[in-house]
Structure formats: structure tokens, C-alpha cells
Amino acid sequence: MHQQSVPILDLLRRRVTLEQAFSGLCVGFDLVQISQIEASLQAFGDAFKKRLFTQDELIYANCDEGQCAQRLAARFAAKEALIKALQLSEVGVDWRNIEVIKQPDGDCHLQLHGGVAELALSMGAMQWLLSMSHDGDYAGAVVMALGFTPHRKIIELSKKVKNVGIH
Amino acid sequence: MLESIELKIRDVLRDHGRLNQDIEHIDMQTDLYKSGMTSHASVNVMLALEGVFDIEFPDNFLKRSVFGSIDSIRRAVTELHAVS
Numbered sequence: 001m002h003q004q005s006v007p008i009l010d011l012l013r014r015r016v017t018l019e020q021a022f023s024g025l026c027v028g029f030d031l032v033q034i035s036q037i038e039a040s041l042q043a044f045g046d047a048f049k050k051r052l053f054t055q056d057e058l059i060y061a062n063c064d065e066g067q068c069a070q071r072l073a074a075r076f077a078a079k080e081a082l083i084k085a086l087q088l089s090e091v092g093v094d095w096r097n098i099e100v101i102k103q104p105d106g107d108c109h110l111q112l113h114g115g116v117a118e119l120a121l122s123m124g125a126m127q128w129l130l131s132m133s134h135d136g137d138y139a140g141a142v143v144m145a146l147g148f149t150p151h152r153k154i155i156e157l158s159k160k161v162k163n164v165g166i167h
Numbered sequence: 168m169l170e171s172i173e174l175k176i177r178d179v180l181r182d183h184g185r186l187n188q189d190i191e192h193i194d195m196q197t198d199l200y201k202s203g204m205t206s207h208a209s210v211n212v213m214l215a216l217e218g219v220f221d222i223e224f225p226d227n228f229l230k231r232s233v234f235g236s237i238d239s240i241r242r243a244v245t246e247l248h249a250v251s
Contacts, residue, residue: 032207036185040207043183044214051214080206089231115226 026125026145028084030077034137037076038069052076052095060102070139074132075100077141082110082128085145086120093119100130108132110143123147172248175219176240180204183211195238200231209234216240222247 040048049058053075061071079098083089097116100108110130112120120128125147132141173195180199181190187203204212212234213224222244224233233243 030206036207040211040214043211047214047217048210052210076207092227092229092233094226094229 025147026085026087028081028086028143028145029140030080030084031138031140032073032077032080034070034073034134034139037073041069041072052079054096054099057100070134073139074134074141077139078108078110078130078132078143081130081141081143082112082116082145085128085143086123086125088116088119091119100132120145172220172241172244173237176216176237176244179212179215179219180237183215184208193237195241196236199234199236204234206231212240216244220244220248 049072053061053072057072057075061068061075076095078100079095082098083093093116094114097112097114099111099113101111102108108130110128112128125145127146129144129146130141132139134140177190177193180186180193184190184199184202184204185208186193186199193199193202199209209231213229217223224243224247228243228247233239
């Protein structure tokens with residue numbers, strides 16, 4: 001008898017539950033009050049901006065008058081949503097390693113840097129989807145992290161399949 | 168010394184924590200997040216603490232649990248103050 005890899009579809013055929021098979025699918029959401037971001041900007045100024053946002057994020061936020069707090073609120077929500085999705089709240093991360101990139105067509109996506117990128121990769125998260133919105137005094141963001149089930153998880157699932165004796 | 172640190176932390180939380188109850192009713196172990204502090208408010212608290220104590224929170228201190236109670240904040244401030 002020889003060992004072979006166990007792809008996801010094969011696990012599904014073997015009645016592994018969707019929850020087990022797609023354990024690398026994670027969602028995070030965060031909601032931020034724009035006026036509170038405005039208050040933080042007034043209270044802490046550059047310390048607040050430079051601690052949380054990349055240079056490009058600040059350039060974009062400041063490019064249109066009166067949009068700064070709203071844009072930074074949405075970006076802060078996006079960073080927090082990713083931290084929730086990947087469950088990094090007890091890891092300790094630099095918010096600037098989570099960057100919202102504004103594309104020429106208007107869409108936004110997340111780009112991870114440094115330690116956060118390494119953590120996401122080690123967790124098997126290969127792609128993250130971002131949606132941001134704002135209305136009135138609130139800005140929110142949803143992040144969905146998509147990933148191949150980590151190799152370690154594949155091994156665990158493979159053992160479960162063997163244990164229940166499905167052939 | 169410890170009492171002085173605690174009082175300063177309480178002042179910061181009163182001004183920036185956005186807590187849903189008076190700081191006088193919060194004891195050392197009370198969960199600040201359950202008392203209304205948001206993730207954004209915890210950033211404000213962190214920045215205010217850095218100013219008050221002349222310290223800087225490194226990345227590995229930027230955890231939810233570090234800002235979870237007055238006691239955990241006091242331990243972090245004491246540790247950072249000792250090395251600064």
C-alpha cells in the first residue's frame with residue numbers, strides 16, 4: 001500500500017463535511033464611526049495616521065478635500081476585518097502591514113506585507129477579498145480570506161477518513 | 168508608584184476608552200471590551216498612554232489581551248517603562 005496526497009474534492013467524495021474541507025475560509029467584519037476617526041485625527045494627528053496607515057493610504061485619503069476621515073475609517077475597518085478573519089488579535093500586528101490598495105478602476109484590494117503576510121501564508125490563506133462601504137457616520141468592511149487547506153489539515157483529515165473506514 | 172500608574176491609566180481610559188460606565192466603577196480585572204471599548208478606542212488609548220508615559224508599544228504588545236483590563240495595561244506599561 002502506498003501513500004498519496006488527498007485533494008479536497010476527494011475528501012468531499014469521502015463524505016468529509018464542508019466545514020472540515022473548507023476550514024481555510026474565514027470572514028471578518030468591522031464597523032467604524034467616521035466622526036470618531038475625525039476625533040482621533042484631531043487628538044493625535046500624525047501619530048494616529050503614521051501608526052495605522054501606509055504612506056500611499058494617507059496620500060489617497062488626503063487627495064480630495066473633506067474625504068480624509070471617511071476614507072481612513074473605511075481603511076481602518078478593513079484592517080480590523082482582516083485581523084478578525086485571520087484571528088490575529090492575540091498575535092500583535094503592525095496595522096501598516098495590512099494595506100488597502102486603490103486600483104485605477106476604483107476597486108480596492110488588500111495587500112499584506114512583512115509579518116502579517118508571513119502569518120497569512122503560514123495559515124494557508126492565499127487570497128483575501130475585500131468589500132468596503134460607508135453611509136452617514138459609519139464605514140464598514142468585510143474581508144474574506146480564502147485558502148487552500150493547510151498541509152497539516154490535509155494530513156489530519158486524511159487520518160479521519162482512514163479512521164471511519166470509508167473506501 | 169503603582170497607584171500613580173493606575174490613576175494615569177484611569178485618566179486615559181476616561182478620556183479615550185469610550186466606556187459605557189464610569190471609570191470609578193471599573194475594577195482592575197474588569198473586561199474593558201465588554202465595558203464598551205472598541206478596537207478603535209483601544210488605539211486611542213494606546214496612543215494616549217504612549218504620550219503620558221513616554222513609551223512606545225511595540226508590535227508584539229498590540230494584542231487585544233494587553234488592553235483588556237486596567238491590570239493588563241498596567242503590567243504592559245510597567246514593563247515598557249522599565250526598558251525605556
